[in-house]
Amino acid sequence: MHVRHDIDVVAATPGLRAPLVTGLVLFLLLAAGAGLYLTRPRDDSAVPRAVLDARRDTTEAAARAVGRALGGGLSGLAQLATVVDESMRQSGSPLLVPFQHRRWLSLYLVDRADRAVVAAVGEPPQPAALGAPVPSDAGMRLARVGAVARIVQYAPAGTRYLLVGQLDPARLGELLAPAGTWLLDRAGSVVAGPGHGTPPAVGGGSPAGSATRRGGTEVVAWASVTGALGWTVVSRRATAERPPGGDHRGRAVAFASGLAALTVVVLGAFHLLVLRPIRGLGERTTRR
Incomplete structure (x- = not known):
């Protein structure tokens, strides 16, 4: 048979093995490249940059609003601590009642030496929420008060006392607009x-x-x-839903088409450049 004869000629002609091996290797490399293209991760760049930027902008705006609310609460507490310190100096009693319903669920004055609550309005005071040791500077922390979370803000009232205000974190949810x-x-x-x-x-x-x-x-x-x-x-x-499997289906079609085209090109080149010359050589050898 011609095929068997061609193979025998190739095996007997070392100089002709290189084009055959090169063609096969080239075909395998091209097929592997097409396979990598098919299995590469999906490209998410189809989401418009404007959508990404808009979401980031609204999230940053919400973060700034939360920061302003927390900062405003702390600065307001510091101003109130100045009023309380002055009232303690003048009358010996803190002035808390007028500020009871401003923003804090609970407002109380703590003696920093022994954590004793000197005065309180609103919900029951929880000096343990301050942690240990008792803070000496203004600040805030997130603490558990019973079974719920509270934002605890505090500011010094003079050198002896600490004014504490507890905020409900749920109120910050109103600022999370998106x-x-x-x-x-x-x-x-x-x-x-x-x-x-x-x-x-x-x-x-x-x-x-x-x-x-x-x-x-x-x-x-x-x-x-x-x-x-x-x-x-x-x-x-x-974002807008994409058709299920749409990308993979398109890549599968592209892969199949590309592989078919590569197969035709490689096998055609192999036939014209390798098999025909070998067959002609075999026929001339047979005539001799």
């Missing part, structure tokens, strides 16, 4: 946010940013809240 937005503490626990869903996990490589998730069907964004607490506002938003 739907699907959460306020997280340093450990990633939810401080405030919608009562449903789970906040997205985001990378902390930059103070603010945005990215795509779930194959480009979801946009997430994050922004750090200014302050020493290390809190972050995160959000997610669904």
